Amino acid sequence: MTSPTLLDEWAVLLERRPTFRDVLAPYGEILKAWARGPGLPIPSLRRSREECGERWHRGVPLLAEAPPSVPAEAMEEAVAAALGFLVAVGEDGEAVRRFAEGWDRRAIEPSALFPQRGRFGSATLPAQTGLSPESLGFVAYGGLRPILDAYFADCRPHLGGADWDLGICPFCGAPPGFADIGEDGKRQLVCHCCGATWAFSRLQCPYCGGRRPDEAVRLQGEDREEGYLIEACGGCRGYVKALDRRVRWNGGPALVEDWGSPHLDLVARRKEYWRAVPTLIQLHSPTSA
Ligand SMILES: [Zn+2]
Ligand SMILES: [Zn+2]
Secondary structure (H helix, E strand, O other): OOHHHHHHHHHHHHHHOHHHHHHHOOHHHHHHHHHHOOOOOOOOOOOOHHHHHHHHHOOOOHHHHOOOOOOHHHHHHHHHHHHHHHHHOOOOHHHHHHHHHHHHOOOOOHHHHOEEOOEEOOOOHHHHHOOOHHHHHHHHHHHHHHHHHHHOOOOHHHOOOOOOOOOOOOOOOOOOOEEEEOOOOOEEEEOOOOOOEEEOOOOOOOOOOOOOHHHEEEEOOOOOOOOEEEEEEOOOOEEEEEEEOOOOOOOOOHHHHHHOOHHHHHHHHHOOOEOOOOOHHHHHOOOOO
16 A cells, blocks of 8 residues: 555545544645655665565564664654644644654654554653653654555565464564454454554454453444444453454555544543554543543
């Protein structure tokens, strides 16, 4: 899914959900920055199918052993768009300014935002900037997407169904942002940070790995919308939204459907479930859990 396509699909979604148009507007600037691509060319990671498979069979995402060298200039526009988003949704302006200053002085390096096995960014960034972990997670994937999309382009076709069975992205290590249920009824998890998808059992929680059927929870939106699901875990109380493509065959790309359904995050949040990839709802109320 290329970024210009995401921008077009986003316009289609806003047509479809006119009542959300105002609240969703801040996302548009991020998609525009993504559509322009990295500010400097990012060479693609060169790994053979065998080399990728060897890492995957050890349970190691490719980024962990081959992080890209990213000049800050390459991320400038996307990071600026993500910071603008935080201001638009009411994040503390002083904390955003501190982050921007640290970024401009290069005290915050692009690598400090890299995903690390299911979470975003270095552990010291919240204290350093005053931004909440949710806001930093958003800046991380908002800033990195064009970079990592390009970086993993040549390796993406190497992933086979049996290569990877973890709930984090096999390419960048980020937690899943959304799930697609395909024609075969199987679940594909989707990474917002690099754009990858990977197969993952519907019977298992991607966050804690739990497989107990009595812990699998299906939450419902207030107005039932055919095909939209909230798949949650009673064990760790994590959730991922999903779209059943057998029912909703004309749905948009996963990222667009995720950003376009904040009402479902609200349902999950009210029932005290959490998700690892922050959205508008979490950013509006980072401290309520
Ligand atoms: Zn990824
Ligand atoms: Zn769980």
